[in-house]
Amino acid sequence: MDELLKIEGLSKAFGETKVLRGVSLTIRRGEFLTLLGPSGCGKTTTLRIIAGLTEPDEGRVYLNGADITSLPPEKRGVNTVFQNYALFPHMNVEKNIGYGLRLRRAPKAEIAARVREMLALVKMEGYEKRMPDELSGGQRQRVAIARAVIQKPELLLLDEPLGALDLKLRQQMQQELKNLQKALGIAFLYITHDQEEALNMSDRIAIMSQGRFVQVGTPEEIYEKPASRFAAQFIGQGALFEGTVVSAENGEVCLECPEGRVLAAAREDVRPGEKAAVSVHTERVRYGREPFPGFALEGEVLSHRYAGAILLTELGLAGGRVLQAHSAGAIHSLPRPGERVHIGWESAQAAVIAGEESER
Amino acid sequence: MKKRSGLAALAPLALWTAVMVLFPMGYVLVLSFLTRGESWGVLWRFTLENYKALGDSANLEILWNSLKIGAYTTLLTFLLGYPFALAMVLQPRRRRSLLLLLVVIPFWTSALMRVYGWMILLRTRGIVNDALLGLGLIHRRVKFLNNMGAVLFGMVYSLLPFMILPVYTSLEKLSPSLQEAARDLGARPFQASWTVVFPLTVPGVMSGCVLVFVPAVGMFFISDLMGGGGSMLLGNLISYYFSAGKNWPMAAALSMLMVALTFLSVHVYRRYSGGEMGVF
Numbered sequence: 001m002d003e004l005l006k007i008e009g010l011s012k013a014f015g016e017t018k019v020l021r022g023v024s025l026t027i028r029r030g031e032f033l034t035l036l037g038p039s040g041c042g043k044t045t046t047l048r049i050i051a052g053l054t055e056p057d058e059g060r061v062y063l064n065g066a067d068i069t070s071l072p073p074e075k076r077g078v079n080t081v082f083q084n085y086a087l088f089p090h091m092n093v094e095k096n097i098g099y100g101l102r103l104r105r106a107p108k109a110e111i112a113a114r115v116r117e118m119l120a121l122v123k124m125e126g127y128e129k130r131m132p133d134e135l136s137g138g139q140r141q142r143v144a145i146a147r148a149v150i151q152k153p154e155l156l157l158l159d160e161p162l163g164a165l166d167l168k169l170r171q172q173m174q175q176e177l178k179n180l181q182k183a184l185g186i187a188f189l190y191i192t193h194d195q196e197e198a199l200n201m202s203d204r205i206a207i208m209s210q211g212r213f214v215q216v217g218t219p220e221e222i223y224e225k226p227a228s229r230f231a232a233q234f235i236g237q238g239a240l241f242e243g244t245v246v247s248a249e250n251g252e253v254c255l256e257c258p259e260g261r262v263l264a265a266a267r268e269d270v271r272p273g274e275k276a277a278v279s280v281h282t283e284r285v286r287y288g289r290e291p292f293p294g295f296a297l298e299g300e301v302l303s304h305r306y307a308g309a310i311l312l313t314e315l316g317l318a319g320g321r322v323l324q325a326h327s328a329g330a331i332h333s334l335p336r337p338g339e340r341v342h343i344g345w346e347s348a349q350a351a352v353i354a355g356e357e358s359e360r
Numbered sequence: 361m362k363k364r365s366g367l368a369a370l371a372p373l374a375l376w377t378a379v380m381v382l383f384p385m386g387y388v389l390v391l392s393f394l395t396r397g398e399s400w401g402v403l404w405r406f407t408l409e410n411y412k413a414l415g416d417s418a419n420l421e422i423l424w425n426s427l428k429i430g431a432y433t434t435l436l437t438f439l440l441g442y443p444f445a446l447a448m449v450l451q452p453r454r455r456r457s458l459l460l461l462l463v464v465i466p467f468w469t470s471a472l473m474r475v476y477g478w479m480i481l482l483r484t485r486g487i488v489n490d491a492l493l494g495l496g497l498i499h500r501r502v503k504f505l506n507n508m509g510a511v512l513f514g515m516v517y518s519l520l521p522f523m524i525l526p527v528y529t530s531l532e533k534l535s536p537s538l539q540e541a542a543r544d545l546g547a548r549p550f551q552a553s554w555t556v557v558f559p560l561t562v563p564g565v566m567s568g569c570v571l572v573f574v575p576a577v578g579m580f581f582i583s584d585l586m587g588g589g590g591s592m593l594l595g596n597l598i599s600y601y602f603s604a605g606k607n608w609p610m611a612a613a614l615s616m617l618m619v620a621l622t623f624l625s626v627h628v629y630r631r632y633s634g635g636e637m638g639v640f
Binding site for chain 1: 535537538540541542543544545546547548549551555556559560
């Protein structure tokens with residue numbers, strides 16, 4: 001396997017707080033890997049350890065097979081795009097971008113040429129003499145990227161680089177970052193708490209929670225086959241049904257739960273009689289006047305809510321739980337609020353998660 | 361409408377400036393062009409003699425000594441204060457406020473008292489000499505006081521906080537990620553400090569330099585007490601002419617020279633700090 005960076009058993013505590021509890025991960029050459037998790041889950045600490053800005057209590061970091069755990073940041077050959085960009089306020093754009101080359105005493109002509117090249121790469125030509133405080137957030141972002149990329153790292157670390165931008169700009173920058181990564185052919189380790197960003201950009205996603213990796217996989221794997229309840233609830237909009245497995249055959253599991261009986265795609269480690277949960281995404285929930293084969297789940301239409309591209313319907317289940325579904329078609333042809341309906345979905349489109357609820 | 365209310369808000373400031381700054385300055389300025397009275401006070405007769413007398417070799421020598429003491433004091437407070445401020449910023453937050461308090465506490469007592477305190481400690485028959493003798497580090501009592509070294513020591517001691525505080529403020533404002541970014545881009549620790557941290561604290565350093573240099577040139581009680589009155593500085597000269605010398609116009613002219621020096625250093629400060637951050 002073409003492995004670029006490997007972290008092994010990283011642990012870190014700040015005082016009494018354990019931020020990392022033994023995380024291991026491999027980043028492949030040229031891949032876009034995202035660390036996704038809520039704030040405080042340890043993703044920034046992981047990145048800082050890789051950059052050499054924080055020392056781990058335990059564990060090692062290998063780059064191209066060489067142990068770099070105790071190397072200072074300036075000797076690592078990885079570069080970072082900081083969360084607040086950290087542009088040097090007393091240097092103009094050109095000086096910021098050329099900083100690393102100046103430290104290495106590169107010839108002036110080479111610095112000028114490389115800086116121009118970088119400015120073209122991030123589409124900032126003509127801004128050479130601007131000071132950082134004369135730039136917009138998006139422009140600062142570009143300069144920060146150029147300043148890191150000019151070092152020709154094999155791995156670029158990005159700490160929530162789009163966090164401070166507004167939605168429209170963020171979406172545009174997502175695409176640009178992805179294109180940039182492909183054009184440069186270098187690996188990106190990207191940190192975000194925004195699952196949509198992660199799903200859009202990544203080759204692989206590592207979901208973090210409380211200092212551990214919960215699941216590592218492609219966006220599709222993460223979305224379709226959540227490995228835990230945390231992963232299921234963190235990715236996408238959806239619902240979890242807790243219950244006991246009654247059957248597992250023909251590629252389907254059937255789960256008996258307080259709300260009724262539901263189906264999901266089978267998994268080898270889920271056997272009849274065991275506790276499990278079924279996770280289904282909101283956009284896959286169907287409802288109607290006819291029962292769904294294999295399902296025994298009923299509810300009452302509570303409301304239809306217009307949400308632009310879709311119509312969001314709330315369904316009241318037995319026990320008072322509310323399940324959301326998407327509705328298609330004209331509003332007058334849908335079951336009205338107060339009507340009893342049957343609920344179900346394609347079993348292949350729902351995932352089953354093994355084990356008791358308490359495990360995470 | 362908005363503009364007018366803005367001007368109204370400035371009124372107290374304008375009043376304060378007039379009463380506390382312009383009026384006394386104007387008084388001293390006028391005084392500096394008058395003739396000294398026979399025995400006391402001034403005669404209302406215009407003259408430029410006082411300014412001409414500034415060029416006397418005795419006065420020039422005192423001016424030169426004052427500037428030297430001011431420059432040395434500024435340099436020493438910088439060399440001591442910058443590392444101290446840097447060390448403070450690197451402490452955990454709680455210890456930082458404690459250190460800050462320790463820097464400020466001396467201000468709770470009069471500077472004069474503190475200088476007397478040092479005199480008691482440093483006297484030839486004082487505690488420091490006793491201790492050094494007792495420890496066998498010296499065999500004969502050392503004359504610490506009544507020389508230029510003592511004056512410099514007193515100046516540095518009194519003015520050090522004025523260097524530490526602005527430097528500390530400018531260091532504290534820096535985001536630690538700037539230094540980290542420099543390291544990340546290949547700078548060794550010293551390079552990161554020199555190319556990123558230091559340039560960004562220059563305005564603080566310049567504030568500190570002005571706050572130290574100006575009083576160092578003018579302060580008279582330190583050289584009076586620790587220098588034993590043998591070393592005249594600009595401040596001593598002014599105080600002499602106002603009191604024992606009974607030449608108010610001359611004192612006023614010397615004061616105007618001090619004011620000019622102050623303006624000059626503020627101008628230099630503005631020039632090299634981009635006019636932002638810091639105190640002015």
